[in-house]
Amino acid sequence: MAIEETILVPPRTSRNYVLMAREVFRGVPIPALLFLVLILVVGMAAPWVAPHDPRAGDLARSLLPPVWSAEGTWTYPLGTDQQGRDILSRLIAGARVSLLVGFTAVGVSGSIGLLLALVAGFYGGWADAVVGRLIDVMLALPFLLIALVLATILEPGVRTVIIVLGLTGWATYARILRGEVLRIRSQDYLKLARVGGCSTTRILFKYITPNLTNTFVVLASLQLGVTILSEATLSFLGIGVRAPEAAWGLMLSEGRQYITFAWWLVVLPGVAIVLTVLSINMLGDWLRVRLDPRLRQVG
Amino acid sequence: MPPTEALPAATTTEPSSAEPDVSVISVHDLVKHFPLQRGLRFWVEPPTVRALDGVSFSIARGQTYGLVGESGSGKSTIANLLLGLETPTSGEVLFSGQPVQRLLKSDARTYRTGVQAVFQNPNASLNPRMRVAEIVGELLQLHLKLKGEARTRRVAELLTLVGLPPTYAQRFPHEFSGGQQQRIAIARAISTNPRLIVLDEPVSALDVSIRAQVLNLLSDLQQQFGMSYLLIAHDLAVVQRVSDVVGVLYLGKMVEECASEELTENPLHPYTRALLDSVPIPDPARRRERQPIQGEIGSALNPPSGCRFHPRCPVAIDRCSVEEPPLIEVLPGHRVACHLVDATGVAPEPPLPETAEVA
Amino acid sequence: MARYFVTRMLQAGITLWLVTVLVFVLVRLSGDPIQLLVSPEATTAEIELVRQNYGLDGPWLDQYVTFLTGALQGDFGSSIRFKEPAMELVLERLPATIKLAAAGMALTIGFGLTVGVISGLRPSGFVDRVGSMIALLGQAVPAFWLAIMLILVFSVQLGWFPTSGYGGFMHMILPAIALSHFSTAALMRLSRSAILDVTGSDYVRLAHLKGVHPFRVATRHVLRNAAIPIVTLASVQLIGMLNGAIVTETIFAWPGVGRLMIDSVNARDFPVIQAGVFVTAVMFIAGNLIVDFTYALLDPRIRY
Secondary structure (H helix, E strand, C coil): CCCCCCCCCCCCCHHHHHHHHHHHCCCCCHHHHHHHHHHHHHHHCHHHHCCCCCCCCCHHHCCCCCCCCCCCCCCCCCCECCCCCEHHHHHHHHHHHHHHHHHHHHHHHHHHHHHHHHHHHHHCHHHHHHHHHHHHHHHHCCHHHHHHHHHHHCCCCHHHHHHHHHHHCHHHHHHHHHHHHHHHHCCHHHHHHHHCCCCHHHHHHHHHHHHHHHHHHHHHHHHHHHHHHHHHHHHHCCCCCCCCCCCHHHHHHHHHHHCCCCCHHHHHHHHHHHHHHHHHHHHHHHHHHHHCHHHHHCC | CCCCCCCCCCCCCCCCCCCCCCEEEEEEEEEEEEECCCCCCCCCCCCEEEEEEEEEEEEECCCEEEEECCCCCCHHHHHHHHCCCCCCCEEEEEECCEEHHHHHHHCHHHHHHHEEEECCCHHHHCCCCCCHHHHHHHHHHHHCCCCHHHHHHHHHHHHHHCCCCHHHHHCCHHHCCHHHHHHHHHHHHHCCCCCEEEEECCCCCCCHHHHHHHHHHHHHHHHHHCCEEEEEECCHHHHHHHCCEEEEEECCEEEEEEEHHHHHHCCCCHHHHHHHHCCCCCCHHHCCCCCCCCCCCCCCCCCCCCCCCHHHCCCCCHHHHHCCCCCEEEECCEEECCCCCCCCCCCCCCCCHHHCCCC | CHHHHHHHHHHHHHHHHHHHHHHHHHHHHHCCHHHHHCCCCCCHHHHHHHHHHCCCCCCHHHHHHHHHHHHHCCCCCECCCCCCEHHHHHHHHHHHHHHHHHHHHHHHHHHHHHHHHHHHHCCCCHHHHHHHHHHHHHCCCCHHHHHHHHHHHHHHHCCCCCCCCCCCHHHHHHHHHHHHHHHHHHHHHHHHHHHHHHHCCHHHHHHHHHCCCHHHHHHHHHHHHHHHHHHHHHHHHHHHHHHHHHHHHHHHCCCCHHHHHHHHHHHCCHHHHHHHHHHHHHHHHHHHHHHHHHHHHHCCCCCC
16 A cells, blocks of 8 residues: 655754744744843843842932933933932833733733633533623723722732732633634544543643643733733832832833923833833734734734 | 554453344434524424434444435434434434443443544544644553553554554644545544444545545455444445445435445435436446436425425425335345335336426 | 524623622722721711711622612712712713713724725835834833823923813823824724735635726725724724723823722722723623624624
C-alpha cells in the first residue's frame, strides 16, 4: 500500500529550530517589543535601578525641570516634583505598580471569565442563562462607580486595585470564551472523545480548555492595555496606591495643580502610560493576527 | 504489505451460547424524534422532527453494511444512535445481543472499546492540541490501561498498520495532509480492536486520488481483523464498491435492503432505481434510460402520508398515498417497502420518459 | 420571531432587577452616611433617630422592599445631601450628560466612521496610514490625561477654548473630544476591518467582475453589509460614553450625572447613587435591546 507524499513535515534539526523561531516571530513590531521588554526589566528591578528613593524628597530641590531645560541637572534627569522627589525614580516605581497590577488583574479576571465561560458553554441550559445574566449585569454597571464603591469598602492599596479590577473585568472574557466553548463543542473531535468514552473532566481539561488558550492569550493581551488605563484612572481618582507611594496616575493627580509652570509633572507620567499601553496594544494586535483572526472585531 | 501479528483481543466477551444472534450490532424499530423549541404558546406540544420512524437492520461479523440516503434521510441520526451519543425515542440498539443503553450504564468500557467511529472531516476529527501519539493512544490509556513503553510500542504498531511512519507520533495534526489525518483517525479507531466501526462519509472530504487509498486501507484492515463496518454515504458508487449489504434510507425509513451486487443488478424500489440512474456510467453501451428524480426530499417535520416517497414516485398509485408499505422480504436477503413490488419480487416498470412529467 | 422579542425583554428585566439589588447591597457595604451627617458628640439615640429619618434603619431586606416598591412607582427616595427627591436630581442633570455624550457620538461617527470607511475602501492609502496611527494612539491614551493636556494646550496656552464649565459649542468641544477619543479610535479600526472583510468576500468580487461601478459596489454592497457590526459597536460605544462621562465631567466641571455620581459616592448619598445607576443601567439595557432588535430585523439569518 503506497504511502502518500511526505509533505509539510521538515525534520527537526537545530538549524530548522532557528528558522521555526523566525517564522513564529514573523512580523512582530520590534520597537513595541523592545520597549515592553525594557519596561518589564526596569519595573521588576525597580528597587535597584532607580537612582533615588521614589518616596523621599528633597524639598530644597523641588520642581526642578528635566535635564534638557535650562535649570535641569543630570542628577534628576527628568526633574523633580513638588516634594523634591526624583521623577525618573517615581516613573520607574510606577512602572512596577502598573505592570504588577495589570498582569495580576488580567490573571484574576481572565480566570473568573474562563471558569464562567466553561460552565455556561459546557452545561448550557440554566447555567448558561444565569451566567448570561451575570455578564449582562456586569456590563450594565458603570465601572468607575463600582470601583469607587468597592474601594471605600476595602483598604486602599495595590491589592485593592487588583481586586477591584479583577472583579469588574471578567465579563468580556466570559462572553467571548463562552462562544469559543460552543464552537469547540461542535467539532468532530469532541464527538469522538465522547465516542471514545472520555469522562467529563477529561473533556474539559484535555479537549476544551487547551483549545481555548489561543483566544485567551489574544484576549488577555488586548485587555492588558485597558486594565493599565483603568489602573491609572483609579490612581488618578485617589483610589489606588496612596502617597507617598508612586503610581503614574497618582503622579498626575498630584502634579495637576502645578501644571502651568511645571508641565513635566503631568506630561511625563502621561507619556509613560501612553507608550506602555501603545506597545502592549501593538503586540496584542500582532498576536491577534497570528493566533486568531476571528477576534478582529473586538475593539 | 507484510503480515503483522494479530492485535491482542479486546476485552469483550462472546455472546452467550444461548443467544444464536451472530450479529455484531442490531437495530430494532428504531425511532428518533427531535422536538422543536416551544413557541410562545408553551402549552401546546411543539412539532417534532421525525428523523427516524422505525428502522430495523443488523450487521453480521466481518460484514460491511452500507447505508445510503440523501441529506435528511436520517443516516447521521442512525450513526449517533449507534454510537450512543443519543438515546432513541423508542426502539432498541443491541450490541452483541445486549441493549446499548443498559451496557453504557453497567459496562461502558465494553461498548466504548467495541464500537468506534471515523467521521467525514479529518481535520476536525483530531484535537489540534494533542500530539498524534496521544490521539492514537488515548483509548489504550483510558480503557486498556496501557502505559509508557508498552503504549508507545502499540501506537507505533498502529501507525504502521495505517501506513504512516511511527516517527510521526510526536507531531501535531495540523502538520499532516487530509489523507494522512484520516489515517490517524483510523489508527485511533482500530486501537481497541473494535467489533464495529461506524464510518460516516469517511472519504467525501478527501481528494479523489486519495479516496481509493483510504478505502483500500479500510478493506485491508477488515480482512486482517474481522471488524464490521457501518458505512454511511450519499455516494452510491462508493457504497456499492465497498459494501456487502446495502440499506437505502428515505426520510427516516428504510425502503430497500439487499446484497450489494443485487442492488446493481436488480433494484426494486423506485427510489433506489432513480438513485442508480443518477450514477453516471462511463460506458455508453451500458447506459440506461435516465429517469431523474423529481422534486426535493420532503420535510421530516411533516412527512407525506402513506409511503413517504409517493409525491416523487414515477409509479405511485392511489394506495401509496394512503397506506405505508411495510418492509418485507420479497426475495432471499432482499427487503423492499413498496406496494408495487409483488410477492414474486418483480419491480414495477416506470412509464416511458416522454410521458413522465417534467419537474 | 415574537419568541425572540419576549425572551430578550424578560432577560432585560431580570438584568435590570439584578442591577438594583447589586447596587443596593454594595452601597450599603461601603459605609454609613449617617456618620458623615451628625456631629461627633451626638448620642446613640440621636443617631438612631436620624437614621430612621432617612429610612436607613432596620434590616436590609425591609429597606430593599421599600426601595423596590417605591422605585416601581418612580420614587427613589430623597437625597441625603440635598433633601430633594433623588430621581429628580438625577434627571435634572441628565440632559447635560446626554448633550455631551451626543457631541462625543457625533465626533465618533463623523470622524471615526468616515476615516475608518475610507481606510477600508482604500487600504494602505494616505488616509489609512495616518488614520491607523491616530487610532492606535487614541486607544493608548487615558481619558483624564487627554483632558488635562487638551486644557493645557488649547485653553491655557492657546486660549482658544474656556477651561471648564457648562455652555455651548465652545464649552463642549474639549470635553467631547476627551470623552469620545477611545470610541473614535475603536470605531475607526472596526469599520476599517468590517469594510475589508466585506470587500474580500465573494459577492463583492463578483460585483466588481460584473463591471458594476466601484461607487455603487461600495454603497450598495459593501456598506450595507458592513453596517451591522458597525451599528452594533457604535451603539455600544454611545452607551459606554454615558459611563465615561464621570471622569470628563469632573475635570471640565460639567454639571452632568457623572459628577453627581462621584460626589454622591464620596458623600455616601445612597438614594442618589441608586437612582443614578438605575438610570444609566436602563439606558444601557434599553440601548442593547434596540440594537438586538434592529439586528434581528436587519439580518434575516438571526430570526428564529
